[in-house]
Amino acid sequence: MPASVLLTDLYELTMLQAYFEQGMNATAVFEFFVRKLPPHRNFLIAAGLDQVLDYLSELGFDAEDLGWLKQSGRFTPSFIASLADLRFTGDVDAMPEGTVCFADEPLLRITAPLREAQLVESRVINLLHYQTLVASKAARAVLAAPAVLLVDFGLRRAHGSEAGLLSARASYLAGFSGTATVEAARRFGIPVYGTMAHSYVEAHPDETAAFERFVRAHPENAVLLIDTYDTERAAHKVVELASRLAAEGLTVKGVRIDSGDLGEHARRVRAILDAAGLTAITIFASGNLDEYRLADLVAQRAPIDGFGVGTRMNTSADAPYLDAAYKLQEYEGKARRKRSEGKATWPGRKQVYRCHDSAGRLGSDMLTLASEQAPGAPLLQPVMRAGRLVTPRPTLTATREHARAELKRLPERLRALEEAEPYLVEISAQVRALAQQLDAQV
Amino acid sequence: MPASVLLTDLYELTMLQAYFEQGMNATAVFEFFVRKLPPHRNFLIAAGLDQVLDYLSELGFDAEDLGWLKQSGRFTPSFIASLADLRFTGDVDAMPEGTVCFADEPLLRITAPLREAQLVESRVINLLHYQTLVASKAARAVLAAPAVLLVDFGLRRAHGSEAGLLSARASYLAGFSGTATVEAARRFGIPVYGTMAHSYVEAHPDETAAFERFVRAHPENAVLLIDTYDTERAAHKVVELASRLAAEGLTVKGVRIDSGDLGEHARRVRAILDAAGLTAITIFASGNLDEYRLADLVAQRAPIDGFGVGTRMNTSADAPYLDAAYKLQEYEGKARRKRSEGKATWPGRKQVYRCHDSAGRLGSDMLTLASEQAPGAPLLQPVMRAGRLVTPRPTLTATREHARAELKRLPERLRALEEAEPYLVEISAQVRALAQQLDAQV
Numbered sequence: 055m056p057a058s059v060l061l062t063d064l065y066e067l068t069m070l071q072a073y074f075e076q077g078m079n080a081t082a083v084f085e086f087f088v089r090k091l092p093p094h095r096n097f098l099i100a101a102g103l104d105q106v107l108d109y110l111s112e113l114g115f116d117a118e119d120l121g122w123l124k125q126s127g128r129f130t131p132s133f134i135a136s137l138a139d140l141r142f143t144g145d146v147d148a149m150p151e152g153t154v155c156f157a158d159e160p161l162l163r164i165t166a167p168l169r170e171a172q173l174v175e176s177r178v179i180n181l182l183h184y185q186t187l188v189a190s191k192a193a194r195a196v197l198a199a200p201a202v203l204l205v206d207f208g209l210r211r212a213h214g215s216e217a218g219l220l221s222a223r224a225s226y227l228a229g230f231s232g233t234a235t236v237e238a239a240r241r242f243g244i245p246v247y248g249t250m251a252h253s254y255v256e257a258h259p260d261e262t263a264a265f266e267r268f269v270r271a272h273p274e275n276a277v278l279l280i281d282t283y284d285t286e287r288a289a290h291k292v293v294e295l296a297s298r299l300a301a302e303g304l305t306v307k308g309v310r311i312d313s314g315d316l317g318e319h320a321r322r323v324r325a326i327l328d329a330a331g332l333t334a335i336t337i338f339a340s341g342n343l344d345e346y347r348l349a350d351l352v353a354q355r356a357p358i359d360g361f362g363v364g365t366r367m368n369t370s371a372d373a374p375y376l377d378a379a380y381k382l383q384e385y386e387g388k389a390r391r392k393r394s395e396g397k398a399t400w401p402g403r404k405q406v407y408r409c410h411d412s413a414g415r416l417g418s419d420m421l422t423l424a425s426e427q428a429p430g431a432p433l434l435q436p437v438m439r440a441g442r443l444v445t446p447r448p449t450l451t452a453t454r455e456h457a458r459a460e461l462k463r464l465p466e467r468l469r470a471l472e473e474a475e476p477y478l479v480e481i482s483a484q485v486r487a488l489a490q491q492l493d494a495q496v
Numbered sequence: 497m498p499a500s501v502l503l504t505d506l507y508e509l510t511m512l513q514a515y516f517e518q519g520m521n522a523t524a525v526f527e528f529f530v531r532k533l534p535p536h537r538n539f540l541i542a543a544g545l546d547q548v549l550d551y552l553s554e555l556g557f558d559a560e561d562l563g564w565l566k567q568s569g570r571f572t573p574s575f576i577a578s579l580a581d582l583r584f585t586g587d588v589d590a591m592p593e594g595t596v597c598f599a600d601e602p603l604l605r606i607t608a609p610l611r612e613a614q615l616v617e618s619r620v621i622n623l624l625h626y627q628t629l630v631a632s633k634a635a636r637a638v639l640a641a642p643a644v645l646l647v648d649f650g651l652r653r654a655h656g657s658e659a660g661l662l663s664a665r666a667s668y669l670a671g672f673s674g675t676a677t678v679e680a681a682r683r684f685g686i687p688v689y690g691t692m693a694h695s696y697v698e699a700h701p702d703e704t705a706a707f708e709r710f711v712r713a714h715p716e717n718a719v720l721l722i723d724t725y726d727t728e729r730a731a732h733k734v735v736e737l738a739s740r741l742a743a744e745g746l747t748v749k750g751v752r753i754d755s756g757d758l759g760e761h762a763r764r765v766r767a768i769l770d771a772a773g774l775t776a777i778t779i780f781a782s783g784n785l786d787e788y789r790l791a792d793l794v795a796q797r798a799p800i801d802g803f804g805v806g807t808r809m810n811t812s813a814d815a816p817y818l819d820a821a822y823k824l825q826e827y828e829g830k831a832r833r834k835r836s837e838g839k840a841t842w843p844g845r846k847q848v849y850r851c852h853d854s855a856g857r858l859g860s861d862m863l864t865l866a867s868e869q870a871p872g873a874p875l876l877q878p879v880m881r882a883g884r885l886v887t888p889r890p891t892l893t894a895t896r897e898h899a900r901a902e903l904k905r906l907p908e909r910l911r912a913l914e915e916a917e918p919y920l921v922e923i924s925a926q927v928r929a930l931a932q933q934l935d936a937q938v
Contacts, residue, residue, distance in 0.1 A: 369811075
């Protein structure tokens with residue numbers, strides 16, 4: 055999803071002009087991290103790197119961009135001219151998408167000439183923040199209902215087109231089975247699912263006719279929405295229809311329930327279908343679902359084979375944003391630190407080392423300087439050098455596999471939907487010492 | 497922001513195939529409305545119509561879209577061929593953007609051949625839902641702090657690129673002064689504002705040098721960020737700098753505070769600046785702001801001239817979605833009604849009439865059939881007929897003026913940030929009778 059280079063905050067450009075006039079363009083190191091996990095989150099799933107790499111690869115001002123900057127009257131001609139050859143020529147180190155991560159840990163580090171590393175701030179945050187937010191929320195639904203089909207249904211109330219597309223991607227990455235959004239299927243190769251709307255049933259003179267025509271139009275994939283008027287009465291109509299169509303070799307694949315007490319309706323509908331021997335017809339449920347409702351329905355053993363999860367997942371409704379930041383950690387070889395009240399950062403070019411316990415579960419992490427060695431494995435890996443990819447990007451399928459493995463390694467308490475005792479992220483002695491040293495200098 | 501026609505839910509297409517095979521394409525009437533106001537909202541501001549009109553005007557499948565549908569293996573060749581000439585040829589009636597509105601009231605009505613009216617569902621909701629959500633949230637900030645500069649700072653944590661752009665538009669429409677997002681300025685002509693980031697200060701060897709160089713680079717617009725290390729010490733540096741640069745005719749326009757107790761820091765900084773005679777330097781504040789914090793700072797009489805409001809506004813953090821729907825109300829001349837539990841709709845082609853009290857304030861609304869007459873003025877106006885605009889679209893400036901006038905007409909209790917006694921939306925006797933009559937038929 056290419057976005058204009060002007061999809062940025064004005065201050066990035068005003069700073070770039072000041073840097074240009076001062077001839078300041080030495081190497082800067084910025085890191086993206088989340089300061090604090092929001093309520094109800096015991097971990098995050100890193101996501102969005104792939105879109106950041108697209109963005110960095112395509113970074114540049116075209117003639118129209120430069121023309122707009124000129125007519126805005128805010129910038130000097132020599133500064134605008136200097137932007138014409140701007141490309142991303144820096145290094146990127148990052149956690150692979152799908153990695154479990156925590157507060158204070160850099161998910162991505164950019165090392166580049168100051169003007170490049172600064173300019174990309176707004177869009178890098180915009181891309182990493184949203185997908186990490188949604189993948190982290192979706193992973194909770196996957197943990198709550200691991201054995202069923204989970205489908206992203208959220209395009210309509212996602213915050214705009216890109217949120218619709220990227221939440222399909224982020225939720226699939228985190229373990230969802232697919233999405234209802236066709237464009238996400240085309241763009242990312244995500245499996246796509248769909249049933250029918252109430253309007254389909256309402257447009258027909260009667261419900262049975264609506265069902266029958268739909269089965270005839272989609273003989274292999276008909277999932278019938280049965281709650282437009284009366285769920286159980288509609289289930290009886292499905293029984294009558296399925297029996298009648300069986301003679302022609304036509305089958306009903308499933309039914310969907312979208313309102314009322316989903317568990318109770320599912321039990322009644324299952325009984326109606328089973329009594330007629332229609333045990334192969336699946337039950338799909340949707341409507342105001344999130345991980346809490348899923349956990350509840352799973353605990354009830356509601357006979358539901360799949361869920362459409364929308365709005366609350368792709369707006370991350372109980373925590374609609376992360377306290378995410380992209381901060382300067384080093385410039386011209388010297389570590390830097392923001393000390394603003396409540397927003398102080400750990401300075402320097404950093405790395406995260408992770409130790410696992412004997413069962414292979416996450417044990418603890420340590421935030422270190424990139425120059426340090428620590429026990430365990432480093433999570434940030436080289437992704438770009440001098441503006442070019444170091445290795446081919448993983449496929450979305452491989453990333454999803456990685457996320458699945460990561461979720462398996464979560465300690466039991468962090469898998470809970472309730473807030474658990476936080477995972478231990480130690481700050482290394484060298485990082486602490488560097489922070490103290492910088493504070494003493496100011 | 498053109499989006500592919502495949503930015504839609506799969507079920508729209510599976511329904512269209514079933515309609516195609518049945519030869520069902522009579523006139524359908526769909527309405528977009530919000531079922532229930534979320535907590536903490538006493539009213540909504542209608543927004544997003546302009547983007548819906550762009551979308552409808554450009555609706556169509558190109559060869560690539562049709563090719564993708566073909567290779568998906570889900571659709572019949574004759575159905576796919578039938579999509580090649582699909583355009584929007586219907587009628588649109590809608591509330592003008594910026595209109596105050598309430599639950600149950602249609603903001604938009606589409607009357608079109610069934611396949612067109614159905615296909616557009618997902619994207620129409622996606623566009624109207626998000627901008628109405630943000631405009632309604634932003635209007636609360638405008639009511640809470642009417643006398644100051646309010647700037648959208650939220651691109652970075654908006655949910656993707658389109659959310660960043662459309663929240664700049666929706667907040668400006670609702671009364672914000674401008675945005676920090678450059679692309680929103682380019683695309684919508686919204687005034688753009690910017691200062692500097694902490695990284696700018698940190699990249700310099702000392703704060704005073706950073707400030708001085710920024711003023712020299714932006715002699716007319718320098719707003720200096722003073723909380724990177726110590727807010728009050730930085731204010732003293734600004735005093736020293738401003739006095740020194742005055743000799744050269746250079747001025748500091750303002751300072752920005754982004755952390756800590758904003759009211760307390762603003763008072764101290766104001767005192768430091770005023771003591772030096774720098775009364776013209778403005779104070780701008782940002783950081784985790786929303787209408788509640790603004791109301792608090794205004795009540796304290798904090799000497800703050802402007803606010804950057806970001807994340808919580810453009811994610812509508814306390815209510816990140818609306819219970820919005822787009823429902824079939826009539827097909828082939830017959831009214832239709834969804835009766836699903838907790839989701840029943842008022843049937844038929846509808847209108848909203850509004851009465852004002854003697855002071856010009858909103859008195860009450862009545863939801864009627866479109867064929868009824870009622871006291872007051874009808875809110876839905878003809879926008880498109882047979883796929884063409886009836887009148888030129890209002891400019892964003894005119895829409896913003898309309899919203900301002902609408903907010904002035906709000907009854908006092910609805911202006912409060914707390915939930916008030918709901919505004920009266922009566923349902924006409926004819927609408928109720930039609931609902932009963934339809935229920936009796938099922």
